[in-house]
Amino acid sequence: MSPTLKPGSVRFESVEKRFGAVVAIADLTLDIEPGTLVTLLGPSGCGKTTTLRMLAGLEQPTGGRILIGGRDVTQLPANERDVSMVFQSYALFPHMSIADNVAYGLRSGGKSKAEARERAEEGLALVGLVGYGARLPSELSGGQQQRVAVARALVLEPQVLLLDEPLSNLDARLRRQVRTEIRELQQRLGFTAVYVTHDQEEALAVSDRIVVMKDGAIAQAGTPRELYESPASPFIADFIGEANVVACEVVRIGDGRLAARLGGLVHPVSGAGAREGAARLAIRPNALFLQDHRPDGFEGRVASAAYLGDHIEYEVETALGRLFIVDPAIEHVRPVAAQVGIGLHERGVALIPA
Incomplete structure (x- = not known):
């Protein structure tokens, strides 16, 4: 009982x-x-x-x-x-x-x-x-x-x-x-x-x-x-699970939808806080990935790399600021000072309301 x-x-x-x-x-x-x-x-x-x-x-x-x-x-x-x-x-x-x-x-x-x-x-x-x-x-x-x-x-x-x-x-x-x-x-x-x-x-x-x-x-x-x-502020975005909070510009793309432009990347956005103009984007560390070259992305330089068994944690200096990136590609460790291309996965990106 x-x-x-x-x-x-x-x-x-x-x-x-x-x-x-x-x-x-x-x-x-x-x-x-x-x-x-x-x-x-x-x-x-x-x-x-x-x-x-x-x-x-x-x-x-x-x-x-x-x-x-x-x-x-x-x-x-x-x-x-x-x-x-x-x-x-x-x-x-x-x-x-x-x-x-x-x-x-x-x-x-x-x-x-x-x-x-x-x-x-x-x-x-x-x-x-x-x-x-x-x-x-x-x-x-x-x-x-x-x-x-x-x-x-x-x-x-x-x-x-x-x-x-x-x-x-x-x-x-x-x-x-x-x-x-x-x-x-x-x-x-x-x-x-x-x-x-x-x-x-x-x-x-x-x-x-x-x-x-x-x-x-x-x-x-x-x-x-x-x-x-859907964090409501930079504080929430960074406190719940870590996030890179970066400046972006919300623009209207060809089909009438809104997208965030940062560097050479354009990423679709939606939600109550989505409107054209300057904004901020919360990007989860595992939403970013590294490549040798990415013409539609942006570039950076590896500032630190830490091997943690099933993933590698990078800090990468970019024009947007220093980004924290969690990369599961452990077979290819990027050395410190290496120039890398940075891409963005579809999930793990949220527009922070003004």
């Missing part, structure tokens, strides 16, 4: 948070649908963790309202909000068994020892840790400890699960494994989750929607594909 999860909606209405004269969050309005995983993403100091802590009841807004499942929780303490939080540090009690750690919140909430133990075992089964209940946290790997923290949060049957940088203490390979497990669990059980990270790849991998924050405000919100393929 699995926990009975009733996914709740989340709404921030004109929420503001000040620390003295410093505005950490300014007029934040955001809706999160029940049963979705929404990631708050951004650089350090952007306000994502403050937003999560206000939702958890660990920080009090200085303005606006927060609603969970349609209920105004703005003035409620953390233990009355029907949310559970998974912390960056796992926060497991080292002297307690795994089963007792998972059951701790249930026992604190008044459940009997027998019921708490039964639900703790169900929670451990959810995260693939059947038979681990008698062990101590020190006997588990970092990934297993993180799964215990998730189980402990889920057995409380919250309307919303909050995850604060949950993978930051894991190595790169384990991060990929555990993020996949969290996403599969969320999709299988259908709970609402608000996930905080500064890792763009992690956000792309786990999210239904991503809310990118900058300077205490929402810079852009949308699906991972929307943010990657």
